[in-house]
Ligand SMILES: Nc1ncnc2c1ncn2[C@@H]1O[C@H](COP(=O)(O)OP(=O)(O)O)[C@@H](O)[C@H]1O
């Protein structure tokens with residue numbers, strides 16, 4: 001493994017795994033009152049982030065060392081289906097790492113005087129938007145900070161002064177609006193530009209319907225606005241910006257093929273965690289909202305012990321099932337009740353679990369639930385004194401050298417205990433490639449430590465965290481796992 005690749009992956013993994021969770025875990029102050037996106041919330045977030053990152057290591061203290069999110073711009077004429085297409089992309093992706101920002105949110109609110117003659121206001125001219133604020137907001141998101149995006153009311157042409165939409169930093173940001181390709185500074189933020197190209201007659205028909213149904217207009221005012229402002233501005237600003245597009249989607253939301261292709265592309269960009277690209281023996285359980293939700297619960301310091309145990313057990317079972325999927329199999333044919341032959345596989349029989357005491361014992365139930373009658377050994381690593389010396393006690397199956405071993409420890413921090421345990425297994429004759437190390441959360445430092453030393457074992461985890469604090473605690477982490485699971489934390 002080239003050292004440079006490891007260093008790069010460690011740097012980006014420690015500093016830049018864009019999970020909203022990291023920010024949540026730093027317990028951001030709640031949004032406070034109407035303000036621009038750079039308001040107190042963001043300042044608090046910045047402080048919290050800097051504070052949290054300082055704990056995570058020198059490399060991550062500077063926001064500039066964070067990996068940049070992938071920004072997709074979506075433009076097109078009014079009612080071309082931009083918002084619809086973005087909603088479809090987000091629905092299909094079904095991934096919490098994607099957020100949508102609408103240029104509409106940055107419409108300047110009209111003054112009382114302007115409101116009185118709103119029919120004469122040109123909402124399709126670039127000056128109708130507060131582009132500076134949009135840039136500031138996007139800059140914050142690119143620096144992995146959450147923002148409060150204004151909420152715009154099309155009926156009275158004003159921003160809701162009381163309410164904001166909180167947008168968390170994410171791996172993918174979709175920015176949509178009629179003029180998002182107009183300003184070069186906004187364009188420069190984008191890694192991919194999509195233009196939604198829908199026939200003008202269809203757009204006008206949709207606009208009439210939408211504006212009369214949703215935006216409190218009558219047909220005659222829509223037609224008047226369209227002729228005076230919307231169409232001329234489309235010809236002057238929107239259409240000329242089409243040349244910047246990387247992808248043009250004819251027919252908007254009706255074009256399922258184009259949307260599928262874009263979704264595939266974003267999925268590739270979201271890709272794997274950087275550490276999985278470097279360490280081929282690391283496997284992260286595919287994230288879903290269920291998994292994310294369970295992590296949110298067990299990481300919450302206020303959760304009750306029964307709930308902590310319940311959701312931990314659910315997550316552990318997923319990790320165990322994933323780990324079992326890495327065992328070798330043999331083909332097996334059976335006869336079904338319909339008399340048909342079904343060609344399937346037979347489970348690997350020679351396996352055992354080994355828990356690293358004490359927290360690893362919390363994973364035993366899930367393992368037993370998945371593998372009936374499985375033998376489970378134990379390893380206790382006891383630190384003696386301050387000189388780093390460690391005593392190891394163990395109780396392992398006699399024939400462990402003939403088995404595949406599922407090594408259990410819910411939190412991989414520095415990797416020191418794991419390495420001690422794996423060393424012991426190796427001394428007992430277990431082949432490295434027969435060890436599957438199962439953890440709930442892992443620090444990048446621990447992954448590097450274990451996977452560099454034992455490149456042939458497999459490490460399965462459900463989330464990779466930001467890093468280690470100065471006290472070697474996983475950040476954001478979930479505290480003392482064993483104490484929380486066994487209810488001895490108070
Ligand atoms: N493919 C489609 N077929 C029918 N109606 C559509 C389609 N795409 C969008 N619409 C409707 O047209 C209107 C404008 O679509 P929207 O996505 O809001 O466009 P934009 O954001 O580009 O202005 C909305 O009322 C929406 O429900």
Ligand SMILES: Nc1ccn([C@@H]2O[C@H](COP(=O)(O)O)[C@@H](O)[C@H]2O)c(=O)n1
Pocket residue numbers: 077078079082083104107123124153154155156157158177178230
């Ligand atoms: N108060 C406002 C603000 C904007 N508009 C129109 O909205 C269009 C942009 O939104 P799309 O979803 O259609 O892209 C733009 O064409 C403005 O004319 C408005 O009517 N009233």
Ligand SMILES: [Mg+2]
Pocket residue numbers: 082083
């Ligand atoms: Mg829209």
